[in-house]
Amino acid sequence: MIKFIVNTFNKNIFEKIQNFPIILRISDIKNISTINYESNIKNVAKVLITLDSDSPILKIENDKIPVDVYLRKITSLIKQLPSNITVFLHSDLDENYLKVQKLAESGIRCGIFLNKTDEVNWDRLSKLFNYCQYNNNLMHLIEPFNSLINYYCKPLLYNVNSIYCNNPDEYLHINDNGDIAISLEDMYNSHFTVNINSTPFLVDKILEQNRIKDNSFFLTRHRCSNCIGWGMCKGIFSGRNATENCRLFFKEITGYLNDQIERLAKSKVTNENNNI
Numbered sequence: 356m357i358k359f360i361v362n363t364f365n366k367n368i369f370e371k372i373q374n375f376p377i378i379l380r381i382s383d384i385k386n387i388s389t390i391n392y393e394s395n396i397k398n399v400a401k402v403l404i405t406l407d408s409d410s411p412i413l414k415i416e417n418d419k420i421p422v423d424v425y426l427r428k429i430t431s432l433i434k435q436l437p438s439n440i441t442v443f444l445h446s447d448l449d450e451n452y453l454k455v456q457k458l459a460e461s462g463i464r465c466g467i468f469l470n471k472t473d474e475v476n477w478d479r480l481s482k483l484f485n486y487c488q489y490n491n492n493l494m495h496l497i498e499p500f501n502s503l504i505n506y507y508c509k510p511l512l513y514n515v516n517s518i519y520c521n522n523p524d525e526y527l528h529i530n531d532n533g534d535i536a537i538s539l540e541d542m543y544n545s546h547f548t549v550n551i552n553s554t555p556f557l558v559d560k561i562l563e564q565n566r567i568k569d570n571s572f573f574l575t576r577h578r579c580s581n582c583i584g585w586g587m588c589k590g591i592f593s594g595r596n597a598t599e600n601c602r603l604f605f606k607e608i609t610g611y612l613n614d615q616i617e618r619l620a621k622s623k624v625t626n627e628n629n630n631i
């Protein structure tokens with residue numbers, strides 16, 4: 356089911372989308388407490404917060420709704436956080452890869468935020484992935500590896516953008532005026548697909564448009580078209596000059612996941628044979 360990402364407390368908007376799960380995007384941490392008291396926004400499934408500094412994280416009191424915190428960098432030594440909070444650090448700062456590792460070692464849910472605009476240090480990301488594979492002491496696996504490993508076996512390949520609530524097949528973004536965008540970037544650039552007040556308002560139609568866009572991507576023989584990572588990445592790094600590094604990373608992670616699936620299948624056959 357489609358979920359709406361909302362960056363407003365506008366009651367009219369909430370009424371219009373009352374049948375959909377809501378992801379609330381806020382910039383002021385004080386607004387988290389509002390969610391507990393506003394009876395009209397009961398269907399909030401998650402809160403997303405983008406912060407300039409990490410110090411307000413410790414003030415998050417709500418412990419019921421999952422809260423994803425997006426930070427460019429972390430400056431303090433956070434050793435403990437409630438388990439409903441996941442901290443995402445942007446991929447463009449080299450120090451963040453080690454910081455994420457330290458957070459995970461302290462038992463904090465965390466991950467690297469991969470998106471269209473930030474640079475990624477693919478070498479560090481790959482090292483972090485290797486660290487996750489061989490370190491059994493982590494209390495939580497680091498994102499995006501955690502979700503990719505958990506969902507890969509499902510029939511459809513998992514789109515990495517879902518981790519960051521930015522997969523257009525799953526999430527639509529809506530602003531205070533009811534304008535709807537299919538990605539966070541489109542929202543920031545005021546690139547809207549439709550308005551919630553347009554009649555008839557058909558979510559399915561928006562999703563169909565996305566699928567057509569995906570298909571035309573392949574018809575143009577784009578350089579991502581033959582990439583093994585397409586199912587997971589959907590070309591989010593394709594606007595960059597070099598796509599070789601992202602391709603290698605997704606090849607590595609796909610190889611690992613295929614090995615895991617093969618190993619599981621073999622152990623299943625062995626168990627079945629032992630039971631005959």
Ligand code: SF4
Nearest residue numbers: 579582584588593601
């Ligand atoms: S080449 Fe890079 S951007 Fe394109 S699908 Fe592969 S991993 Fe994604």
